[in-house]
Amino acid sequence: MAKQFLKGNEAVVKGAILAGCRAYYGYPITPASEIAHAAAMYMPLAGGTFVQAESEVAAINMVYGASAAGERVMTASSGPGISLKQEGVSYCAGAELPCVIVDIVRGGPGLGNIAPEQSDYNQVVKGGGHGNYKVLVLAPNSVQEMCDFGMLAFDLADKYRNPVYVLTDGFIGQMMEPVEFPEPVTTIPEKTWAVKGTDETTNNFITSIDLDPDDLERHNQKLQQKYAIIEEQEQRAEEYRTDDAEIVLIGYGIISRIIQTVVDELRDKGVKAGMLRPITLFPFPKKALEKLTKTTQFFLTVEMSNGQLVDDVRLLVEGRKPVHLYTRMGGNVPSTKEIHDEVMKLMRLS
Amino acid sequence: MNTILKKSSSFFDVYERRPGSDKLTTTYCPGCGHGVLHKLIAEALDDFGVREKTIFISPVGCSVFAYYYFHTGNVQVAHGRAPAAATGIKRAHPGSIVISYQGDGDLAAIGTAEIIHAANRGEGITVFFVNNAVYGMTGGQMAPTTLIGQKTMTTPRGRSVENDGYPIRMSEIIATLDAPVFVERVMIGDTKSTMHTRQTVRKALKLQIEKNGFSFIEVLAACPSQLKMTPSRSKLWVKEVLEKRFPLGVCKDISGEFEGRKFTRKDVKNDELHDILDLETAQVDLEKISRFQDKPINEEIKVAGFGGQGVLSLGTVLSEMGMRHNYEVSWLPSYGPEMRGGTANCSVKISKKKIGSPLVANPTILIAMNRPSLDKFENDVVSGGLIIYDDSLIDRKPVRDDVDIIPIPATKLADELGNTKAANMVIVGALITVKEIMSQQIILDSLGDVLKRKNLVELNQKAILRGAEYIKNLKK
Numbered sequence: 001m002a003k004q005f006l007k008g009n010e011a012v013v014k015g016a017i018l019a020g021c022r023a024y025y026g027y028p029i030t031p032a033s034e035i036a037h038a039a040a041m042y043m044p045l046a047g048g049t050f051v052q053a054e055s056e057v058a059a060i061n062m063v064y065g066a067s068a069a070g071e072r073v074m075t076a077s078s079g080p081g082i083s084l085k086q087e088g089v090s091y092c093a094g095a096e097l098p099c100v101i102v103d104i105v106r107g108g109p110g111l112g113n114i115a116p117e118q119s120d121y122n123q124v125v126k127g128g129g130h131g132n133y134k135v136l137v138l139a140p141n142s143v144q145e146m147c148d149f150g151m152l153a154f155d156l157a158d159k160y161r162n163p164v165y166v167l168t169d170g171f172i173g174q175m176m177e178p179v180e181f182p183e184p185v186t187t188i189p190e191k192t193w194a195v196k197g198t199d200e201t202t203n204n205f206i207t208s209i210d211l212d213p214d215d216l217e218r219h220n221q222k223l224q225q226k227y228a229i230i231e232e233q234e235q236r237a238e239e240y241r242t243d244d245a246e247i248v249l250i251g252y253g254i255i256s257r258i259i260q261t262v263v264d265e266l267r268d269k270g271v272k273a274g275m276l277r278p279i280t281l282f283p284f285p286k287k288a289l290e291k292l293t294k295t296t297q298f299f300l301t302v303e304m305s306n307g308q309l310v311d312d313v314r315l316l317v318e319g320r321k322p323v324h325l326y327t328r329m330g331g332n333v334p335s336t337k338e339i340h341d342e343v344m345k346l347m348r349l350s
Numbered sequence: 351m352n353t354i355l356k357k358s359s360s361f362f363d364v365y366e367r368r369p370g371s372d373k374l375t376t377t378y379c380p381g382c383g384h385g386v387l388h389k390l391i392a393e394a395l396d397d398f399g400v401r402e403k404t405i406f407i408s409p410v411g412c413s414v415f416a417y418y419y420f421h422t423g424n425v426q427v428a429h430g431r432a433p434a435a436a437t438g439i440k441r442a443h444p445g446s447i448v449i450s451y452q453g454d455g456d457l458a459a460i461g462t463a464e465i466i467h468a469a470n471r472g473e474g475i476t477v478f479f480v481n482n483a484v485y486g487m488t489g490g491q492m493a494p495t496t497l498i499g500q501k502t503m504t505t506p507r508g509r510s511v512e513n514d515g516y517p518i519r520m521s522e523i524i525a526t527l528d529a530p531v532f533v534e535r536v537m538i539g540d541t542k543s544t545m546h547t548r549q550t551v552r553k554a555l556k557l558q559i560e561k562n563g564f565s566f567i568e569v570l571a572a573c574p575s576q577l578k579m580t581p582s583r584s585k586l587w588v589k590e591v592l593e594k595r596f597p598l599g600v601c602k603d604i605s606g607e608f609e610g611r612k613f614t615r616k617d618v619k620n621d622e623l624h625d626i627l628d629l630e631t632a633q634v635d636l637e638k639i640s641r642f643q644d645k646p647i648n649e650e651i652k653v654a655g656f657g658g659q660g661v662l663s664l665g666t667v668l669s670e671m672g673m674r675h676n677y678e679v680s681w682l683p684s685y686g687p688e689m690r691g692g693t694a695n696c697s698v699k700i701s702k703k704k705i706g707s708p709l710v711a712n713p714t715i716l717i718a719m720n721r722p723s724l725d726k727f728e729n730d731v732v733s734g735g736l737i738i739y740d741d742s743l744i745d746r747k748p749v750r751d752d753v754d755i756i757p758i759p760a761t762k763l764a765d766e767l768g769n770t771k772a773a774n775m776v777i778v779g780a781l782i783t784v785k786e787i788m789s790q791q792i793i794l795d796s797l798g799d800v801l802k803r804k805n806l807v808e809l810n811q812k813a814i815l816r817g818a819e820y821i822k823n824l825k826k
Contacts (some may be wrong), residue, residue, distance in 0.1 A: 002631035005670045005679070014627050022615075025438060045626045047618035049441045053434070054467035061431035061464070065438025068425045069405070073438065091428050175708045176666060176681040178673045181629050184620040195423035195439070197446025199402040205367070205417040207408075207426035212369055254707065261706030333709055 003178035008146040009034035009076075011179050012102055012166060013042060015150025016074050018184040021100070022048030023073040025062035027055060027081060030114040031170040032104035035076040056081040060088030060101075067097035068206040070194030072154050076102035078170075079112065079120050082128070089163055090129030093223070094208030098157035100150075101135075102166045104173035107331040115331020116170035118253060121308035124165050125281045132220050134227045136164040136234065137281040139252040143177035151182060158189050160230055167281060169304065171254040171333065230283055237285030238277040239292075241267060245274025247343060248292050250313055251302040252278045254333065259302055262339045273343065284312050298322040298350060302339055304329065322350070358392035360401045361419050368418045377415055381581020383480055383538040383571020384413050390544075390551045391449065391478070392420065397552075398559055404447040405439055407432045411453040412486045430461025433468030436475045444613055447558055448475040455485045458494040458520050465524070465566075472529030474562030474611045476554045479520060482573040483592055490576040494518045497595055502576075517595050521568045525601035531563035533602040537570040539589045543598070553605070562611035570596055632674055632799065638792060639675045647677060647702050647787050650710040652727055654695035655719025655740075660774035663801075664717065665696035667778055670800045671793050672700040680708040693722055700787065715785075717777055719760070724748060736784070738777060756784060756821070763816050769806075772813035779817025790818060 006014070013024075013035055024039035036052065043050040053059035059075050066073035077085060082103050092099055105120045107113040127133050136156050138149040149166050157164040195204045210216040240260055242248060247266070249259045256277035266273035276292055278285050292299075298321055301310040310325045317323050326342045328334045357363065364373045378385045395401045404422040408414050410429035417424030423446075427435040436450040450468075457465050457479050465477065484502055485491040491504040495517045499508040509517075525533045532554055536547040547569060554565035570592050572584035579587060618626065636643075651668065655661040665681050672679040682697040697710035716731045718724040718739040724746070731737055733752045742759035758780050764773040782788045793814060798807045 002633050003673060004629065004631045005666070005673050005681075014629070017627055018623065023438070023442065042627055045618075046623065047616040049615065051437065051441070051471075054463050058431070058434040058464050058467065061428060061434035062438040064427065064431070065407075065425065065435030066442050067438070068435070069439045069442035071438075071442040073442075087428060088431070095426075171682060171708060174683060176669060177705075177708075178679065181631070184623050186620065195405050195425055197403045197405050197423055197443040197448075201423050202402055202404075202421055205424035205426070207417065207424075209414060209426060215369075257706040257708075260704070333707060335711055336706065 003180050005176055006143055006179045007034055007174065007176045008143045008168070009104065009173045010038040011143045011147040012076070012150040013038035014181065015147035016100065016154065017042055017046050017048070018182060019072065019151040019154040020185050020188045021072040021074050021154060022046060023066045023071045024048070024050045024075065025053050025059045025066065025073065026075045027053050027059050027077065029078045029081045031106055031116075031173050032076050032078045032081075032102065034173070035102055035104070056084035057088065060085040060092075063099045064088055064092055064095070064097060067092065067099045068095070068195055070191040070196055072158070072188060074100040074102065076104070078104045078106045079108045082120055082123060086123070086129035089135065090131050090133060091208050092163045093129075093133035093135065094131060095206050096161040097163070097206065098161050099163050100153040100157055100166065101163060103168070105167065105169045107329075113331050114170065116254060116333060117304045117329065117331060118169055118255070119305040119308065119329070120167065121281065121303070121305055124167050125312075133223060134230070134282055136160065136162060136230060136283075137167050138164065139279060139281050140166060140168050140172060141253050141256045141277065142172070143175060144179050146172060147179050148182065151185070156234065158191070160226060162226070169253050231286070234280055235283045235285045235287055236279035237288040238279055239288060240275040240277070242274035242276065242292060244272055245292070245295070246272040246297045247300065247347070248274050248276050248296040249300050249302060249339070249343070250276045250278070250309070252281065252309065255302050255304065258334060258336055258339065261336045262343070265336065265340055266343060271343070271347070284316070286316055289313065289316050293317050293320055296321060298324060298346065300324045300326060300343060300346060302326045302334060304333065358389065358396050360392035360395040360404075360421055362421045365418045368415070376419060378412065379575045381572055381574040381584050382412070383482060383569060383573075386538045386544060387478060387480060387547070387551075387569055387571065388416065388419060390548045391555070394552045394555050395422070398555060400447050400559055403445065404449065405443070407436055407439070407448065407450045409452045409456045411456050413451055413453065413480070414487070416451060430456050430459070431464055432456070432461065433464040433473070433475070433477065437468055437471070437473050440473055440475050441613070441615075444474065444562070444615055447555070450475050450477045452477070452479055453486065454479070454481045454483065454493040454495045455488070458518050465520070466527075469524050469530050469564060469566060470527050472531070472564045472611060474558060474613060475564060476558045477564075477566045479566065479568045480571050481520075481568055481596065482571045483517070484573050484576040486573045486576055495596070497591065519596060521566065521601045524566045529564060530566055530602060531561070531608045532557055532565035532605050534600045535568040535570065535596055535598050537588060537593060537598055538572075539570070539585045543589070557605055560610075561608055562613065563605065563608050568596070570598070632670070632796070634674060634676050636676070638789060642675050642787065642789070645702070645787065647700060649700045649715055649785070649787065650713050651698040651700070651715040651717065652695060652710045652713035652730070653698065653717045653719075654693060654723030654727055657694045659719045660771055661694045661719060662696050664774035664777060665698045667775070667800055668698050668700065668781070671788055671796070674792055674796055675788050677701060678703060678705050680705045682708040693720070693726075695723065715781070717781070718744065719773070720744065721746065738781060738784070740773065740777070756780070756824075758817065758820055760817070763820065764813055767809060767812050767816060769809055772809050775810040775813035776817035776820070779814035780821045783818040783821040790814070
């Protein structure tokens, strides 16, 4: 076991470079700034490029250009910055350009604060910008996963020619934990569609405009087919002590770690509790949730947002089992005791 | 004169990408400046032999479909963002020729920030800025370059200074920046001015081909459809009216002394990444830590003090040393404005079990380095927990009677060692002596790997020993 003690925001950059990412375009914002700091430090040394863009809007469009040119490229921000990037993400999705966007979510709305929240769920998982598109969303809950998903995100982005988000909260970005580094990738898939300033690529063009409604509808249908394949093939979830669970707690990111502790405490008391942790938020882990819907008595979704995750849970459970919600907002992180008490209250009621 | 006149080979012979049955003509209106400028660019690419290396960026506006025509790499981009996308493209392929082509609304209104900053970075691209003083494709609205009094769909009574400000002169603005190499305003109008524009287009492209210099060419052109004029009348308008506000000529030219943009990308091999990315990891020596393996450690530590007291690094040292003892560890700072001035604190968890939340709300150990920290966190400590505080700085005793309390004059002891900043390591030495959760030898041995400032390792080792000694003397 050889590990390095590392900050989440640095781990995602090291993971990205190990995945062959050599371009970073971004704008500083707390609590995501260390991602830019690490990229500024390491990208040029690794033969890449780093630009502190004039704005979030410019940054995502630099990403668009670099991706069109065939680079593995990333950017990072937090809530307000992600809002600004949304138009560019829509263009990337429309032109089918792979890229990786890290969102270290802070408190909102508006300027809010810099404490951790999960309130970007809807603006990221549901697409966020204009048009009929989806982005893959990975939700790490540890510094190790910041590194691992920093790599995985690029594979998925290239595989589906689609933007991929790494979505997490201020805690996971700011905290330090031991990390084991994976081996660097040895081959990056050839991008024959990219525009590279070479003879072979002069017939390539990247665009998202299509004035003919029939053509644009066909393009949209093609995108929807792609998303359907992603939904079928890329669902990821972690289940913890769910085998005989009568109560299933659902949460992602930092919440999943707190829930896991709660599950252990409840088990010690003889309560058959378990946890479902979505690792991909799009695609939502429907298969795992479907299986648990048959066996659990009720669900409790815990989130640091106003019931954004719970909407997806309820949509899939379709009223077959009660789905409860416990939420904190404004940058407050629920304690194990709060969640524990909530479970006990729900058990008395049910 | 037996030259065979034919279409530039930088254009497609047949515009297959254009929808509909007409695959031979462009979508541009008669008298529009885009067609002529496209032709001048395409012919230059032919003559310089760089078509294959060229990437043409189509903006939003009438030239959005430039990729119908140019047989080069093509990227169509969002409104105003061509210089940003160009930045990403050119840096991916520094040897390519990148043309960023924009109209007046695109470049001088919605994309003002992008062009200013791409120019200011001196990206190795060529920008063509077509100024026809009106929004064409969107339907004849006011452009930032619309003239005073000029009627458009959004200035139905004519552009007024009071409401809309003045027509903006982009070339002059760009020319004030240091990085741009060549900035000129030209015109597509009569044969003479168009022939001069041809020369300017070639000079700008050549500058990119030879030196990767940033150039900005503003091209005054006509939009007969939105001006509601005949093509010939609109050309006259450009010359007689538009040019009065936007004088032709070179705004900046340092191409002579410009030595070339030094931007390169190097190919780094995977086996170099270990050093470059600082991937050095810590090994755990199980033999040396065997005596700690059976202890049911589960410490939640809050470290708090003034910024500058080394509060955060006290926390990272404890966590990193915990990692070297095969414990599960986490460290979480109070981040943001809180850390700039005033108090700082961090949460450290050291446990044999997997760590849930990294936030410490109710510490088993509170390390208070100043009075506000003791005041703030004393009541949070769990019953039976431990408070270690610097009694050389804190002028009151903790009032809790259900916790262990250890005062240590860490700052005074550090001062005696010659550096106040070592107070945090005095505390580390004290803590591991009280709690016996880590090996003092391992900590002393690996301090050099953990501390960023290598010149302070010896001092900090002494500080740890001093803290340990102080506790041992207390116990006696």
